[in-house]
Amino acid sequence: MSQTTLAPEGTATREPSGILAFENVTRVFRTGLESHTALDDVSLTLQESQRIGIIGESGSGKSTLVRMALGLDRPTSGRVLYQGRDIHSFSQAEWLAYRRAIQWIGQDTGGAFNPRWTIRKSMMRVNTTLCGLTAKDAKDRMESLTVQMGLDAALLDRKPAALSGGQRQRFAIVRAVIPEPKVLLADEAVSALDVSVQGTVLNLLKEYCDTADCALMFVSHGLPTTAFMTHDVVVMKNGVVVEHGPTRRVLEEPEHDYTRQLVDAYTYDA
Ligand SMILES: Nc1ncnc2c1ncn2[C@@H]1O[C@H](COP(=O)(O)OP(=O)(O)OP(=O)(O)O)[C@@H](O)[C@H]1O
Numbered sequence: 001m002s003q004t005t006l007a008p009e010g011t012a013t014r015e016p017s018g019i020l021a022f023e024n025v026t027r028v029f030r031t032g033l034e035s036h037t038a039l040d041d042v043s044l045t046l047q048e049s050q051r052i053g054i055i056g057e058s059g060s061g062k063s064t065l066v067r068m069a070l071g072l073d074r075p076t077s078g079r080v081l082y083q084g085r086d087i088h089s090f091s092q093a094e095w096l097a098y099r100r101a102i103q104w105i106g107q108d109t110g111g112a113f114n115p116r117w118t119i120r121k122s123m124m125r126v127n128t129t130l131c132g133l134t135a136k137d138a139k140d141r142m143e144s145l146t147v148q149m150g151l152d153a154a155l156l157d158r159k160p161a162a163l164s165g166g167q168r169q170r171f172a173i174v175r176a177v178i179p180e181p182k183v184l185l186a187d188e189a190v191s192a193l194d195v196s197v198q199g200t201v202l203n204l205l206k207e208y209c210d211t212a213d214c215a216l217m218f219v220s221h222g223l224p225t226t227a228f229m230t231h232d233v234v235v236m237k238n239g240v241v242v243e244h245g246p247t248r249r250v251l252e253e254p255e256h257d258y259t260r261q262l263v264d265a266y267t268y269d270a
């Protein structure tokens with residue numbers, strides 16, 4: 001499969017390896033005698049500050065790709081590169097720096113806060129230990145992002161069980177942004193949020209990416225949301241990238257039948 005290089009429209013310089021790259025990544029899961037190819041020779045380059053959407057039906061391999069980038073899973077063959085280097089060749093110190101530079105937000109990440117601690121304590125712990133921020137920087141950023149996210153700062157002193165699911169999820173997004181990542185992986189990050197707060201959260205994420213030159217991989221089933229958030233989009237089916245290109249072109253004039261079906265199904269459902 002050919003290399004898929006996705007630069008923001010109008011970007012003059014392109015690094016061949018980008019900030020994050022998947023190089024011929026294949027992942028085969030074996031369960032008993034059966035095997036399933038969740039990713040099949042995926043090559044994809046994410047440039048600095050580029051926002052790309054990943055769309056495709058359930059089971060097409062989107063979350064598996066995200067897990068590869070986080071190093072939570074390893075390719076059966078192929079490589080995942082950060083700034084041109086295989087993430088599995090990192091030293092321990094490089095790995096820690098990588099864990100700060102790349103942050104993940106899942107559909108229910110808010111549920112991952114320590115239930116015995118206040119949100120403030122959980123966030124401060126992660127950001128001063130894992131991410132190496134000073135206590136003052138972590139606190140200032142945490143409090144100002146909390147307010148920007150439309151949350152009352154007093155909620156920081158509650159334990160997760162005393163918050164709504166949407167409040168917890170918004171705190172999870174604050175936590176992901178505090179360490180000033182260079183890559184954000186959002187896997188259905190706003191799907192569980194009330195439509196009325198989705199806009200606030202998406203605007204904040206987009207604004208963060210723009211001001212911090214942060215790249216975004218935005219996995220979503222929502223096509224309007226993907227159109228709003230991304231420069232380019234990748235369409236996946238059965239672990240294969242079937243189409244990629246500028247988001248507007250792909251969604252308005254799909255070249256691949258499968259993309260057309262996705263777009264038509266969405267219009268029909270909506
Ligand atoms: N640990 C695993 N063991 C076996 N099969 C797996 C494992 N993880 C994922 N798979 C399979 O790999 C395929 C891709 O899964 P993945 O979670 O990446 O899909 P997805 O595109 O994120 O779907 P959704 O939109 O439902 O979140 C699926 O068929 C899934 O069942």
Ligand SMILES: [Mg+2]
Nearest residue numbers: 062063064187
């Ligand atoms: Mg998924």
